[in-house]
Amino acid sequence: MAATLTTALTGEEITILKTYKRSRFSLVQHKAEALLLLDDGVTPDIIARFVERQPSTITTWILEFNRLRIASLFTGHAANTNASKLTPAQRAEIATALSQPPSTRGIPAQFWTVPQVKDWIASQFDVVYDSDTTYHLLLRHAGLSFKYPQVFDKRRGSDADIDARMAQIRDEIADALKDPGQVVFAADEVRVEHEAEVRKAWIHKGHPTTLSVDRIRQAQSYIGFLSQTTGEMDLLRLTWQNTETITRALTTLVDRHPGKKITVVWDNARWHRSKKLREHLDEGNVLANVHLVWLPPYAPDHNPIEKVWNEAKAAISNRQRLHFEDTVVGFETFIASSTFSYRI
Structure with missing residues (x-):
């Protein structure tokens, strides 16, 4: 025993x-x-x-x-012995419950899972279903969908603080957006990575096939400046992401828009706020016409250029490229040939 x-x-x-x-x-x-x-x-x-x-x-x-x-x-609910159909009133009650966090029902969790739904329904209504599909339907009926949740840094501020800061930014750039002598950009860095993968292919039986590929993992960093008026992107390659390379990128941006006052809205990366970078903004320096605006900390979802990166990566992900430069060219070609409607 x-x-x-x-x-x-x-x-x-x-x-x-x-x-x-x-x-x-x-x-x-x-x-x-x-x-x-x-x-x-x-x-x-x-x-x-x-x-x-x-x-x-x-x-x-x-x-x-x-x-x-x-x-x-859950006593009496094993092997579906006590299962029965939910009544319309019970379904309505379940939909109300599932539309709220599990914590409102005494379950210490932020999101519902199928096991939690199954156990809660069993304990509340004396109903157990054999198939998880039924629970999926109940979750969908409550307005939920199965997807990856957004993940944010725990140091992120409250929604109220973030909304207040975004309102300030919109007020700050409002006049510049209407002034033909000024340009406003949302900016950010990104890395495009490449490693050739070999997938299954239809090959004649008895004829072994080999394929030469570049298996070295490589990456290219970029900084992008998304115009908040035209939706066009200035895309620049970076050898690294630091104050020196970002200063050179801003200098190139100034050269591409001669005579314009430039506002750049970006995140709080240390090289975006460094003392060395800000020294180049003083009167008489090459970046004197550049005005920097910082987004709320740890809130990348409020930078519209993040949507551009997602769109561009999705566009090149459906085709396997054997060489790193092919991946880079594909990414750059998509950016250069597109305009984007994402705004601050």
Whole structure:
């Protein structure tokens, strides 16, 4: 019997059980605690005292878990034995619940997952479905879609602070956008990487085929200046991203727009704010007609040029190029032949 009273929890199961330790339902909470304690080597007798159950109950929980795994936490819902159709009223209630973060239902998570939805519906409505497709449909019915969430730096400011700063920037550049003697750019750096990949191909049987490719991983850095009036892009290659190369890029930008006052809106990279760069902006210097404006920190989604980079990378990703220079030329050709509607 001693060999039976083990669980051999997987890492995923441990994560899920830790979540259920904070469940609003005491039975689910106690079962999760019992299984985690057992996994840590605590004996069933001690676990029984901890969760205020009989040792025989703990034994039953362990045996059920070994048979049903996580599903055993929800009494009576194993193997879909109590499953039934949801009523229209229940579906409406579920849609309301899924349209809100799981934390509003006592689940410590930012996003819903299928296991969480499945367990919550089972505990609330006594319904379990065999297929995950049903839960996918419920999530879609609640207005959710399956996609990668945006990831932001934890140092990012509040939405209110970011919106306030963006409003200030728009006010600051408003006159320049209407002045034919001035140009306004959204700017940013990007790296284009290349490594040739060999995929399957239709080849005649009995005729081995070899393909010579450049397998060296290479990258090219750029800085782009997206005009906020014409949507055209000034794209410049960079040997590196630092104050020296960015100063040279700004000098080239000035040469391309002679006699114009230039406003550049960009992020807070250290080489964008360096003392050495700002010294070149003083009166009498080559960059004297350049005015720099900084976006709110850690808010790249508010720089319209980020959408250009995404569009350009997507355009060249559908074709496998064997040589690095072919990738670079493809990227530059797409930028040069396009105008973009993205604005601050």
